Amino acid sequence: AQSVTQLGSHVSVSEGALVLLRCNYSSSVPPYLFWYVQYPNQGLQLLLKYTTGATLVKGINGFEAEFKKSETSFHLTKPSAHMSDAAEYFCAVSDRGGNTGKLIFGQGTTLQVKP
């Protein structure tokens, strides 16, 4: 069965510093991987996704993630944090076996950006 582990429930960085949010997955089939962002009191918004092809994926708002099969990781990075990046970030893996669109989410990481 597919699963996702996000290392660190809370990450704090200074404005302008590198953002690194960690995600490891477990999947019995080649996974589709996603990062979603949730701003306060809002729904989730897709940041980026990996399905096939290039392992370095670029998303919105300057975020990118790299799929590393050997490490079963899909860490999210951004070179320079902005105050507006403060939000909850969720990594997710697809349950492709059933072809139902089912996503399994990690526990989430709260990103705090300090001035």
Add this chain to the structure above:
Amino acid sequence: DTAVSQTPKYLVTQMGNDKSIKCEQNLGHDTMYWYKQDSKKFLKIMFSYNNKELIINETVPNRFSPKSPDKAHLNLHINSLELGDSAVYFCASSQDAGDYEQYFGPGTRLTVT
């Protein structure tokens, strides 16, 4: 022109009551979902419909019943509400069941007292 909308945004009710949450999407998608986000922000899928057909039915109490009158709407009815049902409920949609890119609504915060 909200893509995925939910009503109501907030719902406060007492234990034992029955309530419904409505969801509509104007994206022309075939597949819709209900998720529950608990107080620790853990997000778990509950149900999914593809073209009005139930395709995901996770282990949730049978007090929860989804209904899809057409592929643009997916409602969630909850009977005999319990304290543990307090959560944020999100509706989402995707192009079809094989498309894992999902668009989420703003959520409905349900508080059971």
